[in-house]
Amino acid sequence: MTRQPFIKLSGVTKAYGAENAVCGVDLELSHGHCHALVGHNGAGKSTLLKMILGLVSASSGRVQVFGLEPEDRAFVNARRRIGFLPEQVAFQGAMTGLETLKFYARLNGSSGENLDALFELVELGDAAKKRVGTYSKGMRQRLGLAQALIGKPDLLILDEPTSGLDPASRQNVYRIIDTVKANGAAVLISSHALGELDNRVDEVTILDHGRVAASGTIPALRKDAGLASQIRIRANDKQMPRLAKHLAGEFDRSRFLNGTAILDYRENEKMQLLEKLMTLGVTFDNIDITEPSLEDVFAAFTKRGVGP
Amino acid sequence: MKNIWTIASKEIRDGSRNRWVIMVTLIMAGLALILALLGSAPTGTTSINPLAVTVVSLSSLSIFFIPLIALLLSYDSIVGEAERGTLLLLLAYPVSRWQVIVGKFCGHLVLLAFAILIGYGTAGLVISQTGDAYLTSTTLNSFARLLGSSVLLGAIFLALGYLVSASVAERGTAAALAIGVWLLFVLIYDLGMLAVLAADGGQTINEQVLTWILLANPTDAYRMFNLTGDQQTALLSGMAGLSARLQVPEFALSALLIGWVLVPLMAASLVFRRRQL
Numbered sequence: 175m176t177r178q179p180f181i182k183l184s185g186v187t188k189a190y191g192a193e194n195a196v197c198g199v200d201l202e203l204s205h206g207h208c209h210a211l212v213g214h215n216g217a218g219k220s221t222l223l224k225m226i227l228g229l230v231s232a233s234s235g236r237v238q239v240f241g242l243e244p245e246d247r248a249f250v251n252a253r254r255r256i257g258f259l260p261e262q263v264a265f266q267g268a269m270t271g272l273e274t275l276k277f278y279a280r281l282n283g284s285s286g287e288n289l290d291a292l293f294e295l296v297e298l299g300d301a302a303k304k305r306v307g308t309y310s311k312g313m314r315q316r317l318g319l320a321q322a323l324i325g326k327p328d329l330l331i332l333d334e335p336t337s338g339l340d341p342a343s344r345q346n347v348y349r350i351i352d353t354v355k356a357n358g359a360a361v362l363i364s365s366h367a368l369g370e371l372d373n374r375v376d377e378v379t380i381l382d383h384g385r386v387a388a389s390g391t392i393p394a395l396r397k398d399a400g401l402a403s404q405i406r407i408r409a410n411d412k413q414m415p416r417l418a419k420h421l422a423g424e425f426d427r428s429r430f431l432n433g434t435a436i437l438d439y440r441e442n443e444k445m446q447l448l449e450k451l452m453t454l455g456v457t458f459d460n461i462d463i464t465e466p467s468l469e470d471v472f473a474a475f476t477k478r479g480v481g482p
Numbered sequence: 483m484k485n486i487w488t489i490a491s492k493e494i495r496d497g498s499r500n501r502w503v504i505m506v507t508l509i510m511a512g513l514a515l516i517l518a519l520l521g522s523a524p525t526g527t528t529s530i531n532p533l534a535v536t537v538v539s540l541s542s543l544s545i546f547f548i549p550l551i552a553l554l555l556s557y558d559s560i561v562g563e564a565e566r567g568t569l570l571l572l573l574a575y576p577v578s579r580w581q582v583i584v585g586k587f588c589g590h591l592v593l594l595a596f597a598i599l600i601g602y603g604t605a606g607l608v609i610s611q612t613g614d615a616y617l618t619s620t621t622l623n624s625f626a627r628l629l630g631s632s633v634l635l636g637a638i639f640l641a642l643g644y645l646v647s648a649s650v651a652e653r654g655t656a657a658a659l660a661i662g663v664w665l666l667f668v669l670i671y672d673l674g675m676l677a678v679l680a681a682d683g684g685q686t687i688n689e690q691v692l693t694w695i696l697l698a699n700p701t702d703a704y705r706m707f708n709l710t711g712d713q714q715t716a717l718l719s720g721m722a723g724l725s726a727r728l729q730v731p732e733f734a735l736s737a738l739l740i741g742w743v744l745v746p747l748m749a750a751s752l753v754f755r756r757r758q759l
Binding site: 224227229230231250251253254256258260262263264265266268269277278280281282283318321 | 484485488489492495496499500566567568570571572573574575576577578758759
């Protein structure tokens with residue numbers, strides 16, 4: 175029996191007046207998977223997350239979470255299984271961290287037993303009894319993450335979870351995500367930094383002006399972007415003229431810069447190109463291979479505009 | 483029910499923690515005591531009961547003060563949370579929007595009731611201990627009615643405050659509207675009515691119509707409820723003429739006041755349900 179996806183979006187659109195904040199988005203997310211929504215500010219990520227939570231109604235298309243639509247009376251049961259971290263998480267400053275989590279645990283109908291463990295998990299153990307008003311931005315963000323983990327949710331929705339965090343805390347966020355995933359939950363995160371997500375998410379959907387610009391695994395996106403990689407070759411002064419002669423004759427995308435030969439190639443040409451270089455009979459001092467960064471991939475899709 | 487209680491108890495805790503309740507209770511008690519002690523002095527040893535005088539002066543105080551406090555508590559409760567970013571998270575939990583409104587209402591009402599009962603209660607207690615006061619069941623009854631209806635008056639303006647708060651997108655607008663609501667019901671309405679009555683000169687507006695016009699304003703309904711119910715208070719407040727001729731049964735006045743709570747509260751829930759975050 176195939177399991178029902180936790181989230182299923184079909185042609186979801188949200189219009190504000192004549193503007194489409196989100197336009198025809200399809201997305202599926204199943205247990206044990208981590209999916210990232212990537213896009214510039216205003217690309218529609220937060221709106222999409224709010225639609226999944228039933229906080230904003232879709233203008234057209236279908237939103238289903240655990241098989242329920244936000245209009246269903248029983249959608250409240252879906253919410254019980256969701257942990258959510260909003261983009262700019264805010265708490266009442268006069269309450270302590272522990273009181274804050276207790277309040278949300280009660281709303282969620284969970285026993286609130288393991289709250290101490292949650293504080294430890296997000297490295298806030300010492301601050302649990304301090305007023306949230308005294309927390310730094312990073313601490314509030316981590317408290318927000320602890321809040322999202324109350325009651326062991328089946329679906330974790332995190333809107334920019336690493337914003338305002340130092341590198342060590344960022345690492346910790348992804349470690350927590352891995353643990354949650356390993357326990358069978360699904361994770362949907364939004365981010366504007368594609369580079370940060372490498373090796374950390376299963377799939378990525380790039381949103382651009384509310385539309386899906388590309389979707390897939392990061393290696394697949396890298397390939398689809400069709401960006402040129404570069405091989406940089408250095409050789410000694412004797413070898414260099416020979417190399418230049420070969421390159422000029424046989425490689426149309428080559429140039430010289432500061433005594434380094436640079437060759438542009440597409441991902442599918444890489445092996446062929448390397449083999450050819452080996453047969454030139456030139457001794458190289460060094461060969462560097464530079465692949466496009468994920469930021470370049472992201473820029474390629476968002477510049478291109480609509481549609482893969 | 484559990485969600486409502488969770489939200490209400492958070493509001494109560496927030497209110498008591500930021501010393502809001504203590505401050506308002508002290509102000510209430512202070513003003514009530516001043517009014518009570520100064521107000522009852524001129525009665526000397528006449529047959530007028532000082533507690534009855536207190537009821538009259540306290541209801542005048544309430545009409546200005548309680549709506550103001552209630553609106554201060556409530557105008558910010560939805561739009562403020564939306565601006566601070568706490569609303570989005572709250573609504574992502576399994577709680578309905580009407581539960582948020584009702585929960586906040588219950589919490590704020592407890593705070594307000596505490597301030598009114600303790601504040602005015604202290605004044606009542608002091609007056610009854612001054613010796614001149616003889617506690618008859620009528621005066622006690624009037625005082626109890628004052629306390630009860632003052633809480634109800636607070637509830638009305640809390641509900642109006644939520645309606646304002648759920649309808650607008652910015653706190654500043656909510657504050658301006660709340661002041662508008664206060665001015666309208668506490669000052670402008672009566673002034674306007676006077677102007678209309680003077681212009682009309684008794685031509686078209688008869689007592690029946692006047693009664694309805696009065697009832698359309700919750701603060702006037704509150705005034706009628708407190709000042710026409712008992713002969714002594716009616717006499718003192720100058721509403722004896724009105725109370726003798728206005729035949730609005732007490733339960734109708736109570737129902738009207740309760741209606742003034744429920745209708746804005748339901749309207750606030752409806753408006754809030756449609757609010758996009």
